[in-house]
Amino acid sequence: MYDRKILKKLEEARARYEEEVARILKERGETGYRTPSGIEVKPLYTPLDVSGTDYERDIAFPGHYPYTRGLFPAGFRSRPWNLRQVVGLGTAEETNARCRYLLSQGQTALGIVGAVKSGMGGYGYDTDDERTIGFAGKDGVQLDTLADYETLFAGIDLDKVSVHLISPSAVALACYINVCRKRGKELRHIKGSMSNQVRPGRECLDIIEFCARNMPDFNATYIDVRNVREAGCTAPQEIAFGIAFGMAAADALLERGLDIDQFAPRITWFVNAGPEFFEEVAKFRAMRRLWAKTMRERYGAKDPRSWRMRAHCQTYAPSLTYQQPLNNIIRSTLYALAAVMGGVQSLSVNSFDEVLAIPTEFSATLSLRTQQIIYFESGVSEVTDPLGGSYYVEWLTNRLEEEASRLVETIQSMGGAFKARAWMEQQVREAAFRQQKEIDEGKRVWVGVNAFVEPDDRQLQFVTSQGTDLLYRYDPAIRDKQIARLNKVRAERDPQAVERAKLRLREAFRNRENVLPAFIQATAAYMSGGEIAQVCREVLGDTDDYFYYSHAAYFPAT
Amino acid sequence: LPQPKVLLIRDDELHTRGYYVVAQALREAGMEVVLGGVQTPREAAATAAQEDVDLIGYHIMTGAPVILLEQLFHRLREAGVQAPVVVGGALAAEEIPRLKALGVAEVYLPGTPLNDIVAQLRRLL
Numbered sequence: 001m002y003d004r005k006i007l008k009k010l011e012e013a014r015a016r017y018e019e020e021v022a023r024i025l026k027e028r029g030e031t032g033y034r035t036p037s038g039i040e041v042k043p044l045y046t047p048l049d050v051s052g053t054d055y056e057r058d059i060a061f062p063g064h065y066p067y068t069r070g071l072f073p074a075g076f077r078s079r080p081w082n083l084r085q086v087v088g089l090g091t092a093e094e095t096n097a098r099c100r101y102l103l104s105q106g107q108t109a110l111g112i113v114g115a116v117k118s119g120m121g122g123y124g125y126d127t128d129d130e131r132t133i134g135f136a137g138k139d140g141v142q143l144d145t146l147a148d149y150e151t152l153f154a155g156i157d158l159d160k161v162s163v164h165l166i167s168p169s170a171v172a173l174a175c176y177i178n179v180c181r182k183r184g185k186e187l188r189h190i191k192g193s194m195s196n197q198v199r200p201g202r203e204c205l206d207i208i209e210f211c212a213r214n215m216p217d218f219n220a221t222y223i224d225v226r227n228v229r230e231a232g233c234t235a236p237q238e239i240a241f242g243i244a245f246g247m248a249a250a251d252a253l254l255e256r257g258l259d260i261d262q263f264a265p266r267i268t269w270f271v272n273a274g275p276e277f278f279e280e281v282a283k284f285r286a287m288r289r290l291w292a293k294t295m296r297e298r299y300g301a302k303d304p305r306s307w308r309m310r311a312h313c314q315t316y317a318p319s320l321t322y323q324q325p326l327n328n329i330i331r332s333t334l335y336a337l338a339a340v341m342g343g344v345q346s347l348s349v350n351s352f353d354e355v356l357a358i359p360t361e362f363s364a365t366l367s368l369r370t371q372q373i374i375y376f377e378s379g380v381s382e383v384t385d386p387l388g389g390s391y392y393v394e395w396l397t398n399r400l401e402e403e404a405s406r407l408v409e410t411i412q413s414m415g416g417a418f419k420a421r422a423w424m425e426q427q428v429r430e431a432a433f434r435q436q437k438e439i440d441e442g443k444r445v446w447v448g449v450n451a452f453v454e455p456d457d458r459q460l461q462f463v464t465s466q467g468t469d470l471l472y473r474y475d476p477a478i479r480d481k482q483i484a485r486l487n488k489v490r491a492e493r494d495p496q497a498v499e500r501a502k503l504r505l506r507e508a509f510r511n512r513e514n515v516l517p518a519f520i521q522a523t524a525a526y527m528s529g530g531e532i533a534q535v536c537r538e539v540l541g542d543t544d545d546y547f548y549y550s551h552a553a554y555f556p557a558t
Numbered sequence: 559l560p561q562p563k564v565l566l567i568r569d570d571e572l573h574t575r576g577y578y579v580v581a582q583a584l585r586e587a588g589m590e591v592v593l594g595g596v597q598t599p600r601e602a603a604a605t606a607a608q609e610d611v612d613l614i615g616y617h618i619m620t621g622a623p624v625i626l627l628e629q630l631f632h633r634l635r636e637a638g639v640q641a642p643v644v645v646g647g648a649l650a651a652e653e654i655p656r657l658k659a660l661g662v663a664e665v666y667l668p669g670t671p672l673n674d675i676v677a678q679l680r681r682l683l
Contacts, residue, residue, distance in 0.1 A: 116571055116620070131598055134625035139570060231575050318575055322648075322668040355668055356650050432575050433582045440671045449669040464650060471650070474622050 001055050002047045014046055035276045036435060036444070037234035039399060045391035053394055058289070062343075062384045066292040068285050068397065070343040071308045075384030076375075080108070082162055082346035083371045084312065088113030088140035089358055089472075091482050092151035095141040100155060101361060107368050111312070111348055112152070113166040115140040124171075124533025127482040137478035138358065140166070144486045144528045149175040150182075158183065158192075164312065164346075165194040168222075170203050171529040174519035177215075193219035193268055193312075198249040200418050202512075205252055210516035212253075212263040219310075221249055221267040226314055228424075229272035232432025235283045236400050240407030241424055242269060242287065243294055244417035247408075250299055251416065260299045264306035273339035274316035275331070281387050282396035284311070284342030290401050290408075312346035313339040320355050324448035324459040328352035333370050340374055341387055347371060353463060357472040489526050497525035502535055509539040562683040565611040567594040567602045569626060569647075573619035576647065576668075580615065583672040584679070599626060603633035611641050612683050618647040627660050642682050646670070 021043055034040050053059065060066060063073030072079045085107055087098050099110055116139045117131050125131050126144050136142050143149060153163075158180060165172050173194055180190045196207045198221065211220035225233075225242040233241065246267060253263055271287070273280050291309035295301040315335035320328045329352045336349045349370045351363035359367070375381050387393045414420035438444045445451045463470050501522040508518035522532050564584055568577045581591045594605050606614055614634075618626060623645060630643065645657060646666035654665045663682055666675055 130600070133629065134621040135569075138622060139620040227572060230573075232579075355648055357648075429578050429582065433579050436579045436672060440673060446669075450671075460651075464652060476622065476625060 001053050002051060007048060007051055010046060010048055014048055017044075035235075035279045036274075036438075037236055037276070037279060039236075039279070039396070039403075041396075045395050047391060049391050049395040050398070053398065058398075059388060059394070065296065065304070065307060066289040067308060068289045069385035069388050071288070071310065071345070075343070076340075076381040077384075079345070080375065080381070081340065081344055082109035082312075083107050083368060083375070084109035084111045084162070084164065084346045084348050085364055085368050085371075086111045086113050086166065086314065086348045087364070088115070088166065090137040090478050091142050091485065092148040094137070094478075096152050096154055096156070098361060098364070099152075102364060102368060103156070103161065105365055105368055106372055109162040109164070109346060110156070111164045111166055113140040114169070114172055115142045124530055124536070126528045126530030127479060127486055129530065132479060134476070136476075136482055138474050142478070142482045143172070143175070144482065144530070145489045145526045146175045146178050146523045147489045147526060148485070149179050153179050158185075163192045165192070167194060168196050168199070168204070169529065170207050170516060170519050171523060171532055173207055174516065174523040177520055178524050187214045188216060190215050191217045193222070195222050195224060195270065196220055197222045197224040197270075198245040198417075203515075204249075205256065206514045206516055208249070208253060208263055209256055209258065210514055211266065212258055216266070219266045219268045221263060222270060223249075223267060224270040226270040226272045228428060229274065229316070230318060231428050232318075232435065233428045234431050235274075235276070235279050236403035236407060237424075237427060237431065238272060239283060239287045239290060239400060239404035240411065241417070242271070243290055243404065243408050244411040244420070244424075246291070247294065247298075247412070248417040260295070260301045261303040261306050264295055264299070264301050265303055265308075267310075269309055269311040271311045271313050271344065272316050273313050273335040273342070273344075275319050275335065277334060277338050278387075278393055278396060279400070280335070280338035281342045282393050282400055284339070284344060285385070285388070285393070285397045286401040286404060287311075288343075289397070290404055294408075311344045312348070313342075313344040314348040315339065315350045317350050317354060319446070320350060320352075321446070321448050322355045322460070323457055324454060325352050325355065325463050326459045327448055328355070329366065329370070332367070333374070336370060336374055337378075337380065340380055341385075343385060353471060356464070357474075360470065360472045362470065486528065489528075493526040498527055501525040501527055505532065505535045506539055509536055561588065561590050562612045563590045563592065563609065564613045564615060564679070565592045565594050565602070565606050565609060565641075566615045566617065567597045567605070568617035568619070569596065570620040571596055573617075573647075576619075577617040580617070580646065580672065580675060583676055584615075587676045587680075589679070589683075599629035599633045602630060603637040603639060606634065606639045606641060607637040613641050613679060614639075614643045615679075616643060616645045618645060618649060620648075623647075623649050623653050624656050624660070627657055627662060631661055644679065644682070646675070 032040060059068045062070035062075055085102055087095055089095055117125055117135050127136055127142055165176060177190060196204055208220045211218045223242045223245050225238045228241055229238045288309045292307040295307045301307060315332045320331060332349050336347060339347055349367040351359035351367045353359060353363045380386060411417055411420045414423060439446050439450055442450055462468055504518045504521055508515045566577060566581055581593060584591050592609050592611060594602060642663040644664040645662050649667060657665055664678055
């Protein structure tokens with residue numbers, strides 16, 4: 001990128017400068033800095049650190065391969081990121097009200113989290129199962145049958161609002177399809193996305209295959225590395241594990257006879273944005289570049305849409321504190337800024353109270369306002385990849401890509417992501433433990449936790465006091481309300497349609513065919529997620545062969 | 559002294575970080591850790607009885623702590639398990655008195671250093 005003579009001259013100047021800095025830092029007893037991912041970072045970067053980088057080959061223009069600077073030529077000016085705060089509480093009624101409120105306040109897209117211990121969470125239990133006691137309405141919206149989905153989306157224009165179902169479940173997708181069809185939409189025009197994270201088990205692949213063949217506008221493949229990061233992995237691991245999961249899905253789908261360009265354009269990523277600001281910005285750039293290369297060079301994808309790594313980001317939560325909880329507003333703002341500077345397509349900013357409880361309308365709106373202030377007031381959305389060209393950011397992008405590439409090859413040498421899961425899990429656990437040790441030993445400052453502690457934590461008092469009424473307080477009666485709804489649906493539906501649907505389900509499970517059509521029929525007959533899972537158990541036994549019962553699907557419970 | 563045996567369970571599938579970090583710290587402190595994973599109170603009581611554990615650690619990130627602990631103690635009594643129970647996770651301080659009244663020995667709020675947890679568990683064992 002630079003003239004060789006200039007670089008030569010610069011080398012001498014840099015040597016003098018580095019000597020000067022080394023002397024100053026030695027006097028101060030400074031011992032160097034490593035990012036939380038363990039990457040050693042110098043106090044300054046110059047053109048010499050990126051002398052091997054070729055602008056057109058490695059960085060290029062936004063909207064052009066390898067997409068280091070972003071996916072779209074005009075950046076956020078033509079494609080603003082989706083303001084997609086996560087919503088999911090109570091029954092369908094409460095979540096519908098929250099969604100409509102946030103949309104009225106300027107939210108542009110929905111991310112609806114289904115109760116983990118329910119049909120939508122992929123576990124196949126209805127609300128009347130004992131597993132939901134103490135959880136119903138608290139771990140996402142409690143949805144049992146299509147009737148709940150109808151309530152959930154009432155008054156929401158699905159043509160105008162982009163919907164993401166935070167659920168890996170084929171039952172949830174079937175219900176969503178039925179809602180759309182009842183509004184007169186044909187399958188091939190249904191838009192949206194879901195958290196169908198790449199995992200073993202047939203459910204995941206059935207969803208992708210069904211959508212690839214019938215719903216070309218629906219984003220059916222989901223690479224969730226955001227939650228792997230939450231569990232403790234580092235930035236380069238977040239990149240590498242995502243690429244490896246993507247490759248595992250691609251290999252399995254190619255085996256089912258699909259063409260790479262038939263499904264790769266509808267792969268979306270779920271990524272994190274955490275405390276180390278520049279490392280996060282560089283991570284998004286490195287991810288895009290490595291994914292583009294993987295799809296084009298390794299898999300021979302020809303459609304440029306297959307090369308583009310589209311990402312939804314939810315900001316990092318493990319660093320949010322119980323102590324001085326209002327500080328979390330500032331933390332999440334910084335993380336959101338990194339995601340925006342890194343060029344994500346969609347964003348959810350955590351609320352300050354999420355360490356204590358699920359967000360209230362008040363705190364959820366504050367998160368939305370955080371995004372709006374970044375978008376409308378800071379000017380950062382006007383210039384594409386504004387940190388591109390920074391010697392530091394370009395160097396760090398290269399460094400992260402190199403490290404991630406090495407990890408991808410390690411995983412491939414173990415037989416791919418599905419086979420290397422135990423090793424990957426171990427990497428995550430070790431990284432999490434190391435980070436906790438650094439905090440406990442005071443090697444890394446955590447404001448309000450291991451430094452600047454306030455014995456009479458006034459922020460905490462303010463947030464938790466009954467008088468300010470800021471905190472969500474759980475009402476267990478929500479479970480009884482939902483069970484009553486479920487019983488009403490069971491009493492009112494057509495029993496013959498249910499019997500026909502059950503026969504069809506049994507046949508589909510027994511013949512190992514793609515079960516989506518049978519699921520669509522069953523949910524249309526108002527069968528619940530739990531009832532569908534029960535049929536599955538009757539036919540296949542208690543097996544993980546179809547449903548892969550783990551939300552932390554990569555690293556199943558020990 | 560025999561090696562103390564600790565059962566760790568958690569309430570949800572997604573939030574695993576603190577659970578495994580604490581497990582590692584207890585192992586490094588010389589304790590035997592039984593990883594129960596996600597268990598309902600009924601399942602946890604059965605595991606505790608079967609494994610004859612000296613202490614139960616319950617990681618709660620999503621569920622309603624008071625409801626879950628009421629159930630757990632009920633099931634533990636049924637199963638004849640007397641091991642002390644400690645709780646950690648995303649809880650609010652206002653819940654601590656109610657949890658202690660139910661019989662919880664210690665509650666660890668977010669940000670507790672691992673050494674503090676280990677030291678207190680040693681006293682309980």
